[in-house]
Amino acid sequence: MKTLRSIFRRKVRSTLTIFGIAIGIFALVVMGSMAEKLNKLVGGGLEYYGTRITVQDAKSGMSFFGGTPIAVSKIDEIKKIPGVKSAYASVEILKDEISSGVNFGMPPMIAGYDPASFKDDPAGSIKVASGRDIQAGDIKKAVLGSDMVKKLNVVVGDQIDLRGTKFEVVGIYDKTFSAPDSYIMVNLPDAQELMLESLPTAFRPSVKKENLATSISVLVKGGYNASEVTKQINDKVKDVKALDPEEFKKQVANSVAIFNLIILASALIALVVGSFSIINTMIMSVAERIREIGIKKAIGASNFRVLREFVLEAAVMGLIGGLIGLAFGWLTVEIVNYFTAASGQIIFLTTSRLAIGSVIFATVLGAVSGLYPAWYAARLNPIEALRSE
C-alpha cells in the first residue's frame, strides 16, 4: 500500500513508466505466444515425423511433400534391410493444388495410408473424437484432423470435396496441437487416385495407380539406430533417398531456435527501453525525496532498508506494467485467435509458462532497474539529506 502510494505520488510520470513496461511485456506475450504455438506445432511434428525414416524417390526435391512419386514396390526391398520393423506407403498431398492466402503452420493435407500398416506407427494412434477411424475397405470416406472441422465447416456425415471428388466425413480426430490437426485422412487407394489425377497428363499412362506413393515410411526396430538404418537404405536400395529423422530433428530445432531468438531479442529491446524509463523515474523520485530519506535514516532506517524500499517500488512498477502488458497481450491473442479460428488457423498460444514468466521478468527487470537509484538513495548522508530543500 505504502509502496503504491509512493509510486502514484507522481501519477502521470509513474503511469507513463508503467505503460512503457506494459508495452514491452505486451510485445513479449504476443510474440512469445506465436513462438509457443510454433514450438508446440514443431514439437508435435517431431513426434509425427521424427520417429520414422521417410523414403522418397531419388529424383524428388528436398521437399517432404509432393515431388516425384516413389514406387510402392520398393517396400519389399526396404523390408530386407536389417533393423526395419515395417515399411508402408503413404500419400500426402496438399488439399488444394494452389494453397490459398498466407498460411501459418501446416497447410491442409490429404493423407492416405493403409489402415492396417498404419496401426504400427506411433502417429497412427491418434484417438478419434467422434465417428470412427478409416478402416480397411473404405471407399471415399474421410476422417478429419481437428482444425479441419472449423476450416471446412463440416460435421460427421457431411460430404466434402477433395480435388473434385466427393468424400463422406466418417470421423474426427482429437486435437493433437500438431501436424495431424490439419490432415484429412483417407484410405490409401483413394489417395492414390487423387494423386494420379494430380500428376502431369503426359506422365499418367506410364504409372500404375496401386504403385503410387509420395513416400514410404519406415519404422525402425528397437535397438537399431535410425541414422544407421537410413544409411543402409540409401546404400542398398536403388533410386531412393531416405531422410534421416535425426537430421530432420536437427534442422527443425535450428530453425525454431533462430525464430525464438528473434522473438526474444525484439521483446528484449522493448523491455530495455522500459527499463531505462524505470531508471529515469526512480532517479527523479529519489531526487525529490532526498529529505524524506534523511528523515527515515534519522528515525532508524538502515541503508539496506532504504535500498529495499526503492527497489520494491521499482519492482512493483515492473509488476503492474507486467500485469497490464500480460492482460492486453492475452486479450489480443484471444481476440485474434477467435477470429482466425473460423478459418481453422490458430496463430497464438499463450502458455502459462509464458504468462507467468513474462510477469516475473517484468518484476525482476523493475527491481534491477531500481537498483542503482536505490543504491544512491541508500548511501546518502543523513545530515546532508535532511538539510536539502
Place this chain on the structure above:
Amino acid sequence: MSEVIVETKDLHKYYELGKENMVKALQGVSLQIKKGEFIAIIGPSGSGKSTLMHIFGALDSPTEGQVWLDGEEISKKKISGLYKIRGRKVGFIFQGFNLIPTMTALENVMLAVEYSGRKANAKREAAEILTEVGLEKRLGHKPSELSGGEQQRVAIARALVNKPTIVLADEPTGELDTQTSLEIIRLLKDLNEKEGQTFVIVTHNPEVANVCSRIIHLRDGKIEN
C-alpha cells in the same frame, strides 16, 4: 542514581569548504548529560548547536574527540552502522517537523516502530502514543491536514514511540506561535516527568529555557560559562 546518558570528550567538528577555508563548528566540547535531565542548549545562530545534537544522536560523526551514548562509544563507528541506535535509543524532533507528507499521522509514527524491528505491534503502539500527545482524533490525517502544533505533536509521538533513552529536539518551537510553543514545551516536560526520559532541547525561546533543569550555552563551538 545519576546514570550518565551522554558524555563527550573534547569534541571537534570541522567542515572543509575549500583548501584554505575551514569552518570550525565545534571546538573542544566536553560535557555530561545524566538520566532524566531536561536540558536546554542555547546560543547564537551558527554556534554549533545542531551539529552537537547530530553527534549526540548518532547522525553525524565528530572530526575529533569521543562520544558515549548510553555507555557505548559511538564516535569510532560509521554512521551507516548506527541505525539501530538512532532507531531505539534516540528520538529526534526537528524544527520543521519533518513528517513524511504522503503518510498519515499514524503511519508516520508506525514507521519509527517498524524501523526498530517491532512490526507486529506498530499500529497499537503508534495509536497509544498519539493518544498520549492528544491526537487520538487525528490518526488518519496527513500532515497537510494538521496545524503546526499538531504536526509537532506527531513528530513528538514519533520520537517517543520507541521509548528512547534520550530525546533530542532541535528548535522544536521555532515554527510555532508563543501559545502553541508553550503547550509543546509543557507536553515535553510532562513526558519527561512521567517517563523519566532524558531531553535535550535546542532553543532560542527564554520561556522554554526557564522550564529546563540546566542550560548549556554554546558560542563559536565552545561551551561558555
